[in-house]
Amino acid sequence: MEVFTAQLINAIALGSIYALLVIGFNLLLVVGGIFPFAYSHIVVLSMYMCWIVLRITGDNLILGILAGILSGTALSLITEPIFRPLAKRGAVLSSFIVAMAISMIITDIMSKRIHGGVVISFPLTLQGKEALITFGIATITAGHIATIAGSIIAGIGFFYLLYRTRQGRAFRAMGQSPFAARLLGIPIVKTSIFAYMIAGFLGGISSILLAMSLGSASAVLGDNLALKVMAVALFAGLGNIGGGLVAAMVLGLAEGMALAYLPGEWYQAISFGMIMVIIMIKPKGLFGAMA
Amino acid sequence: MVRNNILKIENLHVSYGPVRALRGISLEVYEGEIVVLIGANGAGKTSLVESILGITPAESGRIIFMGEDITQKKTEHIVASGICLIPEGRGILPLMSVMENLQLGAHHYKGDISEDLNIIYKSFPVLKERTKQMAGTLSGGEQQILSIARGLMSRPKLMMMDEPSLGLAPVLVKELFEIIVNLNKAGYTILLSEQNARKALQCGHRGYVFETGNIVLSGKSGDLEKDIRVQHAYIGSAL
Numbered sequence: 327m328e329v330f331t332a333q334l335i336n337a338i339a340l341g342s343i344y345a346l347l348v349i350g351f352n353l354l355l356v357v358g359g360i361f362p363f364a365y366s367h368i369v370v371l372s373m374y375m376c377w378i379v380l381r382i383t384g385d386n387l388i389l390g391i392l393a394g395i396l397s398g399t400a401l402s403l404i405t406e407p408i409f410r411p412l413a414k415r416g417a418v419l420s421s422f423i424v425a426m427a428i429s430m431i432i433t434d435i436m437s438k439r440i441h442g443g444v445v446i447s448f449p450l451t452l453q454g455k456e457a458l459i460t461f462g463i464a465t466i467t468a469g470h471i472a473t474i475a476g477s478i479i480a481g482i483g484f485f486y487l488l489y490r491t492r493q494g495r496a497f498r499a500m501g502q503s504p505f506a507a508r509l510l511g512i513p514i515v516k517t518s519i520f521a522y523m524i525a526g527f528l529g530g531i532s533s534i535l536l537a538m539s540l541g542s543a544s545a546v547l548g549d550n551l552a553l554k555v556m557a558v559a560l561f562a563g564l565g566n567i568g569g570g571l572v573a574a575m576v577l578g579l580a581e582g583m584a585l586a587y588l589p590g591e592w593y594q595a596i597s598f599g600m601i602m603v604i605i606m607i608k609p610k611g612l613f614g615a616m617a
Numbered sequence: 618m619v620r621n622n623i624l625k626i627e628n629l630h631v632s633y634g635p636v637r638a639l640r641g642i643s644l645e646v647y648e649g650e651i652v653v654l655i656g657a658n659g660a661g662k663t664s665l666v667e668s669i670l671g672i673t674p675a676e677s678g679r680i681i682f683m684g685e686d687i688t689q690k691k692t693e694h695i696v697a698s699g700i701c702l703i704p705e706g707r708g709i710l711p712l713m714s715v716m717e718n719l720q721l722g723a724h725h726y727k728g729d730i731s732e733d734l735n736i737i738y739k740s741f742p743v744l745k746e747r748t749k750q751m752a753g754t755l756s757g758g759e760q761q762i763l764s765i766a767r768g769l770m771s772r773p774k775l776m777m778m779d780e781p782s783l784g785l786a787p788v789l790v791k792e793l794f795e796i797i798v799n800l801n802k803a804g805y806t807i808l809l810s811e812q813n814a815r816k817a818l819q820c821g822h823r824g825y826v827f828e829t830g831n832i833v834l835s836g837k838s839g840d841l842e843k844d845i846r847v848q849h850a851y852i853g854s855a856l
Binding site for chain 2: 511
């Protein structure tokens with residue numbers, strides 16, 4: 327029971343970060359009109375930026391966190407002009423290939439240019455390992471609470487923007503029909519840039535939460551996360567933002583439980599196997615495409 | 618009676634790659650008019666309204682709206698300056714509520730739009746009844762009304778309608794043309810593209826007949842209706 331509780335807490339924390347990543351991914355997919363494979367790589371590169379600033383400033387947490395969030399936002403914005411001509415023509419498949427190119431460049435930078443390609447570890451003060459609540463061997467740490475609370479707040483903020491504001495209305499209109507959005511006088515380029523900014527900002531927050539819950543990062547983390555985010559988005563139905571949240575939690579839980587109760591490294595096979603089965607039964611994903 | 622010129626198009630050429638969609642179109646719309654564009658599928662009517670709105674770029678020629686050259690302007694500026702398009706197929710946003718669709722009609726306007734909404738709801742009570750309903754669940758006729766109402770939300774000085782009667786049952790088509798005439802009586806200037814030539818000419822003041830990207834005939838609606846060539850080509854022998 328204690329193992330279960332401990333894994334459950336970890337799984338919820340991890341699932342909530344996946345959820346945040348999937349929100350950003352779907353926002354770029356729906357509003358930006360691209361397949362943002364490199365989104366997770368940008369998030370991991372932001373973890374590296376956070377780490378660098380922490381090293382330079384002698385573990386100044388506030389500056390480190392700011393560095394992660396700002397670089398997430400900035401890196402996402404930089405990619406917008408690269409994708410713009412493809413988005414204009416609706417060339418989603420080409421955008422996937424360009425995104426893969428970007429992801430490889432980012433992975434190369436991280437594996438060759440930063441810290442000699444060695445795994446980076448974040449200071450314990452950022453991870454918040456002190457136990458706040460303990461039952462037996464299971465503990466809820468400050469890091470867990472910050473991660474879960476952070477993703478919930480970011481998620482609620484995003485849904486408020488999406489469903490309660492003028493800008494959010496423009497986002498959804500562009501997702502449902504770029505043509506109708508255009509003839510209604512929604513500024514397509516500006517709205518799209520804003521979507522990259524919001525996605526990047528959420529990615530920046532995710533990078534900090536990942537640093538807290540994983541405690542370390544390496545160059546391959548980008549690919550790992552990108553596969554998971556892509557799979558969760560497919561599982562939920564591409565572009566279905568609400569469905570993505572649920573699916574991310576499901577993947578987090580499935581992974582956590584598989585790690586706890588099944589031998590060794592099978593957890594990936596199991597979670598991806600699950601996704602394959604769902605896609606076979608419901609090709610548009612569990613909740614259908616587009617929200 | 619001298620009427621103000623709302624829209625003036627001079628020698629407009631539009632191409633999609635090698636396909637020449639408009640080959641030198643010139644036309645004018647005056648304040649308070651219903652101007653009808655008729656012609657077969659692919660004659661260039663949709664290309665014309667889309668290029669007026671800046672969705673399809675003009676290759677050459679000029680589009681002048683209320684004295685201002687808008688040929689190279691972006692769609693968002695053109696909409697804000699007072700042209701709206703009720704597109705073929707209605708272009709409603711199916712997964713958004715009726716109210717949200719209407720709000721999007723006034724997207725360029727950052728102030729309070731509740732008064733505009735009230736006016737719309739008074740004119741089209743069916744939309745008020747369904748204000749919270751997803752637009753995709755409306756019937757075809759209701760969607761067409763929503764599309765027109767959404768256009769009105771932009772406070773247009775020129776309303777362009779592209780094939781509004783397409784896919785509507787005959788009784789609804791009659792209702793639609795009544796709405797168009799009433800809008801015109803209320804002061805709206807309308808550029809109406811229609812394959813239903815007879816109905817359109819009956820409610821319009823003037824018309825232009827399109828054929829493969831050219832205007833082949835123009836004049837008062839009554840005269841056009843009588844014109845044998847039009848009857849033969851677009852109205853059929855039933856008239």
